[in-house]
Amino acid sequence: xxxxxxxxxxxxxxxxxxxxxxxxxxxxxxxxxxxxxxxxxxxxxxxxxxxxxxxxxxxxxxxxxxxxxxxxxxxxxxxxxxxxxxxxxxxxxxxxxxxxxxxxxxxxxxxxxxxxxxxxxxxxxxxxxxxxxxxxxxxxxxxxxxxxxxxxxxxxxxxxxxxxxxxxxxxxxx
Amino acid sequence: xxxxxxxxxxxxxxxxxxxxxxxxxxxxxxxxxxxxxxxxxxxxxxxxxxxxxxxxxxxxxxxxxxxxxxxxxxxxxxxxxxxxxxxxxxxxxxxxxxxxxxxxxxxxxxxxxxxxxxxxxxxxxxxxxxxxxxxxxxxxxxxxxxxxxxxxxxxxxxxxxxxxxxxxxxxxxxxxxxxxxxxxxxxxxxxxxxxxxxxxxxxxxxxxxxxxxxxxxxxxxxxxxxxxxxxxxxxxxxxxxxxxxxxxxxxxxxxxxxxxxxxxxxxxxxxxxxxxxxxxxxxxxxxxxxxxxxxxxxxxxxxxxxxxxxxxxxxxxxxxxxxxxxxxxxxxxxxxxxxxxxxxxxxxxxxxxxxxxxxxxxxxxxxxxxxxxxxxxxxxxxxxxxxxxxxxxxxxxxxxxxxxxxxxx
Amino acid sequence: xxxxxxxxxxxxxxxxxxxxxxxxxxxxxxxxxxxxxxxxxxxxxxxxxxxxxxxxxxxxxxxxxxxxxxxxxxxxxxxxxxxxxxxxxxxxxxxxxxxxxxxxxxxxxxxxxxxxxxxxxxxxxxxxxxxxxxxxxxxxxxxxxxxxxxxxxxxxxxxxxxxxxxxxxxxxxxxxxxxxxxxxxxxxxxxxxxxxxxxxxxxxxxxxxxxxxxxxxxx
Ligand code: SF4
Ligand code: SF4
Numbered sequence: 001x002x003x004x005x006x007x008x009x010x011x012x013x014x015x016x017x018x019x020x021x022x023x024x025x026x027x028x029x030x031x032x033x034x035x036x037x038x039x040x041x042x043x044x045x046x047x048x049x050x051x052x053x054x055x056x057x058x059x060x061x062x063x064x065x066x067x068x069x070x071x072x073x074x075x076x077x078x079x080x081x082x083x084x085x086x087x088x089x090x091x092x093x094x095x096x097x098x099x100x101x102x103x104x105x106x107x108x109x110x111x112x113x114x115x116x117x118x119x120x121x122x123x124x125x126x127x128x129x130x131x132x133x134x135x136x137x138x139x140x141x142x143x144x145x146x147x148x149x150x151x152x153x154x155x156x157x158x159x160x161x162x163x164x165x166x167x168x169x170x171x172x173x174x
Numbered sequence: 175x176x177x178x179x180x181x182x183x184x185x186x187x188x189x190x191x192x193x194x195x196x197x198x199x200x201x202x203x204x205x206x207x208x209x210x211x212x213x214x215x216x217x218x219x220x221x222x223x224x225x226x227x228x229x230x231x232x233x234x235x236x237x238x239x240x241x242x243x244x245x246x247x248x249x250x251x252x253x254x255x256x257x258x259x260x261x262x263x264x265x266x267x268x269x270x271x272x273x274x275x276x277x278x279x280x281x282x283x284x285x286x287x288x289x290x291x292x293x294x295x296x297x298x299x300x301x302x303x304x305x306x307x308x309x310x311x312x313x314x315x316x317x318x319x320x321x322x323x324x325x326x327x328x329x330x331x332x333x334x335x336x337x338x339x340x341x342x343x344x345x346x347x348x349x350x351x352x353x354x355x356x357x358x359x360x361x362x363x364x365x366x367x368x369x370x371x372x373x374x375x376x377x378x379x380x381x382x383x384x385x386x387x388x389x390x391x392x393x394x395x396x397x398x399x400x401x402x403x404x405x406x407x408x409x410x411x412x413x414x415x416x417x418x419x420x421x422x423x424x425x426x427x428x429x430x431x432x433x434x435x436x437x438x439x440x441x442x443x444x445x446x447x448x449x450x451x452x453x454x455x456x457x458x459x460x461x462x463x464x465x466x467x468x469x470x471x472x473x474x475x476x477x478x479x480x481x482x483x484x485x486x487x488x489x490x491x492x493x494x495x496x497x498x499x500x501x502x503x504x505x506x507x508x509x510x511x512x513x514x515x516x517x518x519x520x521x522x523x524x525x526x527x528x529x530x531x532x533x534x535x536x537x538x539x540x541x542x543x544x545x546x547x548x549x550x551x552x553x554x555x556x557x558x559x560x561x562x563x564x565x566x567x568x569x570x571x572x573x574x575x576x577x578x579x580x581x582x583x
Numbered sequence: 584x585x586x587x588x589x590x591x592x593x594x595x596x597x598x599x600x601x602x603x604x605x606x607x608x609x610x611x612x613x614x615x616x617x618x619x620x621x622x623x624x625x626x627x628x629x630x631x632x633x634x635x636x637x638x639x640x641x642x643x644x645x646x647x648x649x650x651x652x653x654x655x656x657x658x659x660x661x662x663x664x665x666x667x668x669x670x671x672x673x674x675x676x677x678x679x680x681x682x683x684x685x686x687x688x689x690x691x692x693x694x695x696x697x698x699x700x701x702x703x704x705x706x707x708x709x710x711x712x713x714x715x716x717x718x719x720x721x722x723x724x725x726x727x728x729x730x731x732x733x734x735x736x737x738x739x740x741x742x743x744x745x746x747x748x749x750x751x752x753x754x755x756x757x758x759x760x761x762x763x764x765x766x767x768x769x770x771x772x773x774x775x776x777x778x779x780x781x782x783x784x785x786x787x788x789x790x791x792x793x794x795x796x797x798x799x800x801x802x
Binding site: 247248251499500504561562565 | 586609611
Binding site: 033069 | 355
């Protein structure tokens with residue numbers, strides 16, 4: 001239990017560091033994918049099958065692809081400009097980092113690890129249990145997220161639709 | 175000691191052949207405790223690699239032979255009797271070829287891509303039930319596992335295409351990714367139909383749900399229900415696209431893209447890609463067999479004495495043969511046709527199929543005589559109608575008209 | 584209906600698949616090294632040099648005029664002229680190639696060399712089994728390997744060869760006729776001269792003796 005955990009953690013951390021520090025943007029994206037896969041493996045090791053597989057399916061399968069596509073479509077991935085980020089993004093980045101750290105710290109401090117309360121072992125949840133919960137207790141958030149995603153998809157489709165040509169523009173320009 | 179060991183191996187083989195549970199349990203107790211986990215893992219993994227690697231060799235031969243016959247040729251018949259040693263010759267050729275890495279390629283990524291592709295492809299075999307008691311890993315979320323590892327192959331194809339520093343490779347990889355992402359959705363939705371009907375994500379349990387016979391002789395396979403049939407057809411089309419097989423072999427289109435992301439690979443790495451492609455095809459066919467064709471169940475009541483894995487592999491090989499047959503028949507699609515087929519035809523049908531499955535499920539309470547036939551006809555009408563309407567709407571939309579050239583005269 | 588065409592196509596390929604097992608007439612291919620489809624008369628791949636008679640090097644029709652070398656688009660012909668001349672088919676002295684190489688790994692089988700050759704010396708071959716273990720030298724054909732008798736040309740391209748032979752024969756006949764006519768004319772002239780001489784001799788000796796007297800000291 002300990003050795004695989006150590007290996008996975010090391011892998012995740014090293015690839016996360018590489019994702020931040022490598023020069024080549026595509027390499028960064030690939031390392032990011034590795035980080036996400038490492039996280040998925042950690043979830044699996046903790047017995048959270050659904051979270052682990054969903055992490056691979058969504059993050060390695062889709063988000064990483066999206067990232068590399070975005071890199072390739074916006075600039076030459078192999079010649080990442082070594083420009084310094086403007087000051088405003090530094091501030092925003094730091095703000096996000098602090099916020100994430102605060103949330104994580106709070107969660108850890110209130111967890112049974114820090115408070116010393118004995119953990120309640122409810123057994124690893126099966127996918128069926130998760131589904132039941134989603135369909136009963138958390139049905140409203142689920143529907144809201146569904147609606148949001150549908151709206152986002154529709155928006156993407158509308159943006160991608162070819163613009164209606166005005167008669168002048170539609171005329172063949174010889 | 176030796177006698178115990180031989181005894182254990184014999185018992186293990188007997189249990190495998192006669193479909194008894196806990197085959198590994200026959201051998202493990204006679205081994206020293208340190209060795210047990212290692213041997214257990216090897217016993218699970220080695221047969222998969224061995225069996226599917228030989229199936230790969232066999233399929234390359236069958237494919238070339240079959241395509242030859244379809245085109246009224248003989249196919250390979252020089253190496254060994256009837257050419258059966260052809261795969262060995264091909265393999266030797268692949269392995270002894272020069273391994274070329276383009277000078278400007280990204281060496282590390284170029285090297286890692288085939289490995290990253292082969293590993294998830296092999297992992298997918300872990301959750302398939304090969305026989306009544308033969309499943310390497312009975313995961314509660316097995317189906318999810320299968321699709322998760324399947325999704326991670328896309329990144330390896332991107333790696334291969336990008337690291338080669340070749341425009342054909344990159345274009346091929348982009349096409350491959352667009353295609354795989356598009357077809358993953360109908361593939362998953364058509365599988366979800368089965369999940370919905372069985373209420374489980376474990377392939378093992380899905381197969382168990384398909385046991386038994388209707389009226390004593392019609393097997394209770396999902397492909398024989400209206401929603402199951404439609405699901406199977408959608409699944410097959412989508413899996414052809416997922417495994418980059420003709421008519422969806424655009425990413426590799428030899429005549430347009432000189433083999434796409436494989437352009438800059440040679441020797442052993444090319445062989446790895448080739449192997450991964452075929453293994454992917456086997457895995458996805460195996461999943462199709464599991465979901466719709468009753469897995470390892472025998473097709474007729476009297477045939478259950480034949481070991482269950484024989485049925486599984488028989489069905490798998492038939493699926494592969496179907497793939498080869500389709501490859502010999504249908505020409506390659508254009509990119510726009512490919513994406514239209516996925517998004518405008520397969521996806522709506524797969525969604526409608528979910529509704530059909532629900533109707534099938536809720537009409538299960540009907541008990542009047544002939545209820546099964548009525549349900550069947552109802553289901554067929556519910557999925558057949560949209561099929562005809564969508565089909566005519568999509569194919570009628572683009573009538574062949576005289577092409578108008580905007581710039582050329 | 585959508586998918587109908589695919590079903591029809593699958594039925595067709597299935598018919599091919601099954602049919603090819605019991606109906607050998609369906610098989611469109613032959614098993615190559617053992618069976619060969621005879622080359623079509625119009626087939627061509629690489630050029631060869633035609634020679635007449637038994638001795639290949641003596642009978643080469645090529646006169647090393649180097650027109651083909653200049654015209655070959657990928658420049659795969661290489662010729663060096665020999666200083667010795669040899670008689671051609673009509674007996675006229677002509678140059679001959681000392682070196683005549685064609686690199687068939689470069690040749691694109693365009694037949695331009697054949698079209699431009701004024702001597703019908705280079706023709707297209709149909710032999711395609713050129714495989715060898717030497718990647719560079721094996722495909723650089725020298726004039727010994729390129730030379731093939733006219734009878735071979737007749738077996739691969741009978742119509743064309745007959746036409747060429749006819750043309751050459753006609754030319755030869757014309758040349759010979761001309762030679763004969765020339766010879767006859769010469770003979771006639773000679774005869775006329777002789778006759779004139781004879782006539783002169785029959786004239787009074789006074790006139791005849793004068794030139795003889797002039798010529799004699801010059802000898
Ligand atoms: S056939 Fe064409 S390419 Fe070949 S030697 Fe003759 S002129 Fe050159
Ligand atoms: S082959 Fe013909 S054109 Fe070429 S050098 Fe000889 S005579 Fe001239």
